[in-house]
Amino acid sequence: MGESLNREPIRIILDTDLAMGAPGSDIDDGFALALALADPGLRVEMVTTVGGNSDVVTSTRLTRELLEVLGRDDVPVVQGAPVDAVAAEEIARRVLAEPGRLTVVAIGPLTNVAGALSIAPGVAGAVREIVVMGGVFLEQTNVAAMPGEYNFWCDPEAAQAVCESGARLRFVGLDVTRRVRLSREDARALASGGQFGRIAARHTEAWIDFQERVKPREAIEQGSCALHDPLAVAVVTRPDLVTWSEAHVAVETAGRVTRGVAVADLLMWEDPPEPNCRIATAVDAPAFRELFLERMESLP
Numbered sequence: 644m645g646e647s648l649n650r651e652p653i654r655i656i657l658d659t660d661l662a663m664g665a666p667g668s669d670i671d672d673g674f675a676l677a678l679a680l681a682d683p684g685l686r687v688e689m690v691t692t693v694g695g696n697s698d699v700v701t702s703t704r705l706t707r708e709l710l711e712v713l714g715r716d717d718v719p720v721v722q723g724a725p726v727d728a729v730a731a732e733e734i735a736r737r738v739l740a741e742p743g744r745l746t747v748v749a750i751g752p753l754t755n756v757a758g759a760l761s762i763a764p765g766v767a768g769a770v771r772e773i774v775v776m777g778g779v780f781l782e783q784t785n786v787a788a789m790p791g792e793y794n795f796w797c798d799p800e801a802a803q804a805v806c807e808s809g810a811r812l813r814f815v816g817l818d819v820t821r822r823v824r825l826s827r828e829d830a831r832a833l834a835s836g837g838q839f840g841r842i843a844a845r846h847t848e849a850w851i852d853f854q855e856r857v858k859p860r861e862a863i864e865q866g867s868c869a870l871h872d873p874l875a876v877a878v879v880t881r882p883d884l885v886t887w888s889e890a891h892v893a894v895e896t897a898g899r900v901t902r903g904v905a906v907a908d909l910l911m912w913e914d915p916p917e918p919n920c921r922i923a924t925a926v927d928a929p930a931f932r933e934l935f936l937e938r939m940e941s942l943p
Contacts, residue, residue, distance in 0.1 A: 652686040653746055653879055655679065656734055660695030660751030663846050664705045669696045670843065670850045673709055675750050675872035677839060680715055681938040684880035688745065689737065690720045691730035695751040695797050699726050712839050714943050724754035731758030735766050742769040748879060750776045750872040752794050757801035760808045767810040776875035777802060778816035778892065778905035780922045791903020792817050795894055799903040803894040812920035814892065815878060819885055819926035820871035827851060827866060837943045873935055874926065881934065886925035889918040
């Protein structure tokens with residue numbers, strides 16, 4: 644399965660715009676947090692919050708509430724952008740204190756991560772790696788109102804700053820995350836589990852209802868929802884779930900019609916630019932589904 648039972652857990656800081664629990668809001672950040680806690684190969688050192696799917700104050704509250712449901716209210720939660728820079732400062736402090744030991748998993752807009760890199764440029768060399776759910780590299784959103792993937796579109800300057808940082812980067816974008824789905828039937832099955840499963844099932848069905856209403860002609864959004872952020876968490880310990888390609892990625896910050904669009908040079912021509920990241924280009928969706936549902940069944 645690609646997992647080692649003997650290695651030390653990978654220690655992560657999870658940076659999230661969690662919204663599970665807010666009416667009509669996305670639910671994948673909540674599942675990502677749950678998956679990170681359920682993965683024996685991960686140790687969640689801290690959760691930082693950022694505005695995105697929800698305002699940052701609401702995200703902070705919902706994160707703490709969900710950690711309590713999951714029996715892990717011992718995990719520290721630090722509120723971040725756009726209210727203040729505390730989360731960015733704490734990311735920088737922790738990463739610099741233990742060079743090469745901490746991985747940042749960023750599943751919201753990259754405001755906090757870019758802030759940490761700005762406060763202390765040494766973070767780029769000290770972080771074990773930064774794994775990002777963000778971008779779309781081989782396709783397009785095909786939505787003029789949001790030409791870039793949501794996390795990049797919210798703060799394209801931060802996304803570009805991360806791309807330019809020199810840190811070890813892996814991007815898990817819509818090219819692969821749209822292909823891992825949770826159906827209504829899956830949600831109803833979760834409801835037969837513990838407290839988290841019952842809560843998650845209710846919010847998942849509400850999110851699918853919302854997606855169907857606002858995206859009536861997008862076939863993939865009918866009857867299921869994407870597990871964008873959980874896939875980004877899963878690949879920290881299971882990189883084999885996706886196919887990786889080296890690339891040079893830049894993010895449009897000033898385009899009149901292309902805000903947040905990621906331009907990925909796949910290094911195919913002679914004299915290509917230096918790669919600055921690896922991007923996910925394909926996914927083993929059945930293997931991820933099996934892993935995800937197994938982990939969800941283990942939760943209280």
